[in-house]
Amino acid sequence: xxxxxxxxxxxxxxYALGALDADERVLIExxxxxxxxxxxxxxxxxxxxxxxxxxxxxxxxxxxxxxxxMRQLHSTAEGSGASAVPRxxxxxxxxxFGRWWAVLVPVASALALATILLWLHNVQLERQLAxxxxxxxxxxxxxxxxxxxxxxxAMRDTVVVPLWEQKTPNTVGARVVYNAREGMMVCDGMLPxxxxxxxxxxxxxxxxxxxxxxxxxxxxxxxxxxxxxxxPAGLTAKEFAVSLEPAGGMPQPTGPMVxxxxxx
Amino acid sequence: MLVARxxxxxxxxLAALYDRYAGMLSSVLNRILRDTQAAEEILQDxxxxxxxxxxxxxxxRGSLPGWLLVIARNRAISRLRRHNPAAGExxxxxxxxxxxxxxxxxxxxxxxxxxxxALESLPxxxxxxxxxxxxxxxxxxxxxxxxxxPLGTVKTRLRTAVETLKRNLQI
Numbered sequence: 001x002x003x004x005x006x007x008x009x010x011x012x013x014x015y016a017l018g019a020l021d022a023d024e025r026v027l028i029e030x031x032x033x034x035x036x037x038x039x040x041x042x043x044x045x046x047x048x049x050x051x052x053x054x055x056x057x058x059x060x061x062x063x064x065x066x067x068x069x070m071r072q073l074h075s076t077a078e079g080s081g082a083s084a085v086p087r088x089x090x091x092x093x094x095x096x097f098g099r100w101w102a103v104l105v106p107v108a109s110a111l112a113l114a115t116i117l118l119w120l121h122n123v124q125l126e127r128q129l130a131x132x133x134x135x136x137x138x139x140x141x142x143x144x145x146x147x148x149x150x151x152x153x154a155m156r157d158t159v160v161v162p163l164w165e166q167k168t169p170n171t172v173g174a175r176v177v178y179n180a181r182e183g184m185m186v187c188d189g190m191l192p193x194x195x196x197x198x199x200x201x202x203x204x205x206x207x208x209x210x211x212x213x214x215x216x217x218x219x220x221x222x223x224x225x226x227x228x229x230x231x232p233a234g235l236t237a238k239e240f241a242v243s244l245e246p247a248g249g250m251p252q253p254t255g256p257m258v259x260x261x262x263x264x
Numbered sequence: 265m266l267v268a269r270x271x272x273x274x275x276x277x278l279a280a281l282y283d284r285y286a287g288m289l290s291s292v293l294n295r296i297l298r299d300t301q302a303a304e305e306i307l308q309d310x311x312x313x314x315x316x317x318x319x320x321x322x323x324x325r326g327s328l329p330g331w332l333l334v335i336a337r338n339r340a341i342s343r344l345r346r347h348n349p350a351a352g353e354x355x356x357x358x359x360x361x362x363x364x365x366x367x368x369x370x371x372x373x374x375x376x377x378x379x380x381x382a383l384e385s386l387p388x389x390x391x392x393x394x395x396x397x398x399x400x401x402x403x404x405x406x407x408x409x410x411x412x413x414p415l416g417t418v419k420t421r422l423r424t425a426v427e428t429l430k431r432n433l434q435i
Contacts, residue, residue: 013426018341019397021405039359043326047362048435050333052398053288054372054379056295060287065304069282069311073275137305199298216294227300248295248399251380 012038012045017052057201057213057249060230063184064144068137145228149186155179161240163189163261173259176202176240183233185214191242191258200242200258201249202229207236214240216249237263267328270318278315285329286311288372289336296340296399306339329367330360341401363435382432390425393418 014020015028032039152158158179165173174189187202194200203211215229242259269277286307293303310332314321321328365371383391396402396410404422408415429435 010423010426013430014422017394017397017422017426018401019404019407019422021403040361043359043361044363046334046360047327047330048430049398050330050337050360050362051364051366051375051379051433051435052394052429053292053333053337054376055383055395056291056399058287058376059291059294059300059303061290061304061307062300065308066279066282066286069308070275070279072308072312073278073315137308141301141304215300216298217300247298248395 009041009045012042013049015042016045016049057216057251059213059215062145062148062228062230064141064148064228067144068140071140148184148228149177152177152179152182152184152186155182157181159263161261161263163240163242163259165259166257174242174261176261178204178237178240180235180237181233183231183235185229185231185240187214187227187229189259194244197247198244198255199247199249201245201253201255203241203243203253204231204235204237205239205241207238211241211253213249213251216245239263265323267318267321267323270315278311281314281328282311284368285332285366287369288329288366289332292333293336293340296337296344296401302343303340306336306343310335310339326359327362327366330362333362334360337398344401378433382429385432386425386428389413390421390428393421394425394429397422 011020011024011028015025020028028038028042032042158177161176161178162172163174163176165171172189173191174187176185176187178185185204191200199216201216202214204214205211212231212235214231215227217227239260239262241253241257241261243253243257244255245253246255266277266281270281289310290303290307293306294300297303297306313335314332321331364375366375383394386394392411393407396407402410404415404418407413407422408418411418413421
């Protein structure tokens with residue numbers, strides 16, 4: 001076993017939380033690698049700290065993510081991995097090798113060098129392929145968003161709601177395209193970049209009940225471009241609003257309303 | 265068992281797991297990254313990783329939603345800190361035992377209320393330190409540097425916060 005047991009159970013929680021500095025982390029990692037009891041305690045601590053995730057405001061992913069994932073299952077072939085072929089020298093060839101070593105050694109060296117160069121080339125190609133996949137995924141995401149936007153606009157019960165700037169009268173800062181039946185909305189518009197410790201948060205205000213968070217966003221450039229969001233289906237919305245909240249958003253609006261759009 | 269069906273290349277099993285856990289993961293990814301597009305990229309990657317490596321996951325040894333949450337947070341923090349976002353592949357061996365039911369939306373909603381309430385009951389400084397560690401991936405020293413508080417104060421604050429949280433959530 002490497003090193004003593006951590007003296008406090010909380011050490012595992014603080015490790016799982018990511019709060020320990022590098023020297024403290026190393027001690028726990030070295031110990032846990034050879035102590036099943038402490039590995040179990042660490043697993044339990046990982047689970048305890050994982051549920052802190054539920055402090056985050058609920059944000060549903062756009063439907064396009066699932067579609068892209070299911071397409072990815074089909075489009076990406078499973079890599080089988082190259083298997084090394086063992087080089088076998090027959091017993092009878094040993095004598096020949098002995099006589100021709102002066103030729104074979106340089107050839108083997110050249111082959112080894114060629115293998116290394118090919119491997120490096122392969123690594124480079126894999127990187128390029130990964131970049132291309134990222135680009136493709138990004139473009140696919142944009143295409144999906146455009147398709148969803150078109151489908152949403154084509155629905156008869158979709159409404160387009162202008163969101164009015166609160167600081168500048170009679171100025172539309174954004175618009176929301178909303179379909180209550182599908183629980184889908186798309187937000188489009190311009191806002192100044194949010195301060196570093198703040199996030200913009202979009203709210204759906206239902207006819208009855210408290211506002212529902214439709215998503216937290218922090219447009220770096222001020223541009224909200226076809227931001228697609230999912231909210232519970234079947235809600236009758238009274239209005240939409242964008243507020244400025246502490247970074248990461250809040251369960252209910254606390255900050256100033258930046259944009260408000262009543263549904264007429 | 266959905267993981268076993270994924271190993272058998274049953275796409276409907278992956279779709280079912282996605283429906284069950286995507287909202288939970290999307291929430292923490294968005295909270296950490298504050299960037300919907302980056303959050304969705306990582307979300308897709310995590311489920312694709314599950315598809316590729318499901319055979320190495322042993323449901324008897326740990327909780328799948330717990331593992332997904334740990335992976336999601338690690339990936340998001342890596343992205344936030346400009347580390348290699350592909351790192352985390354090795355974490356398939358990470359064992360996570362969650363002391364709560366996360367298997368369906370109702371259970372997740374109940375846990376959300378409990379966690380929010382437990383966090384709100386903490387003193388402001390303790391809650392802030394806990395959130396800086398969990399959602400921004402800051403260590404004791406980094407929190408001390410960020411807030412200007414002495415390192416010892418930050419350590420005590422976080423330890424007390426964790427103890428109180430465990431007691432209030434009975435975990």
